[in-house]
Amino acid sequence: MALRPVQVNIKALDASAVGRFWAEALGWSAYSPGVTTYVGPAGGPDDGLVWPDPVVLGIDIVPVPEPRTTAKNRMHVDLATTSAAHQAELVARLQALGATPADVGQGDVPWTVLADPEGNEFCVLEPREVYRDTGPIAAVVVDCADPRAMARFWGEAVDWTLHEVTDDQAVFRSAKGSGPYLEFLRTPGVKTVPDRVHLDLLPYPGDDKAAEAARLRALGATDLDLGQGDVPWMCLADPEGHEFCVLAPS
Secondary structure, X not given: OOEEEEEEEEXXXXXXXXXXXXXXXXXXXXXXXXXXXXXEOOOOOOOOOOOOOOOOOEEEEEEOOOOXXXXXXXXXXXXXXXXXXXXXXXXXXXXXXXXXXXXXXXXOOOOEXXXXXXXXXXXXXXXXXXXXXXXXXXXXXXXXXXXXHXXXXXXXXXXXXXXXXXXXXXXXXXXXXXXXXXXXEEOOOOOOOOOOEEEXXXXXXXXOHHHHHHHHHHHOOEEOXXXXXXXXXXXXXXXXXOEEEEOOOO
């Protein structure tokens, strides 16, 4: 048994507006099949929604009544570029869409830190060979205290391959060798507020969601009550408190 990461979940006051921003930012499409707004590549028989996407991690924007705090998100996405000119053009285009410069203490770095219209940070990276084939999202990046501990937990939790683990970072990617990377970076600070951005995981067809959740608890995950009530997904946290959801198979 193992779970597959299928989407990045972002909470927003205005899910439709944030969904439109990310669709334009990534060159994808926004769909609102229900309460949430899902952003992903078009590609169905009628050029519509394919979920879960076989390659990319989509973005699911979930409406919430609480505004974002000023605390830095502990998870963000990095966007890939192919040249210095592409990086500059993408930054300018994103700012025209409503992104704003963000200072998270990065100092003088070759990448650009921006925030989406509701303040969620993300990075536009300088060209890097490792991300040449990821698609628009190069990586989903998670702040953590102990990358080696995160490698142990997430290496058992999901079916992605561990590419690198050091005292400073742990790096995963789909076993198919496609799509974005999942990176845990050693970062000062601890969690102070509920996560605004998290991963959603999906069991494979035929696997049991409750059994998967029990397996995760045995690995060190804990149950979370976020006021979600009676819903078909389960809210959990990894050993460092990063929130994630186990979705119901469909």
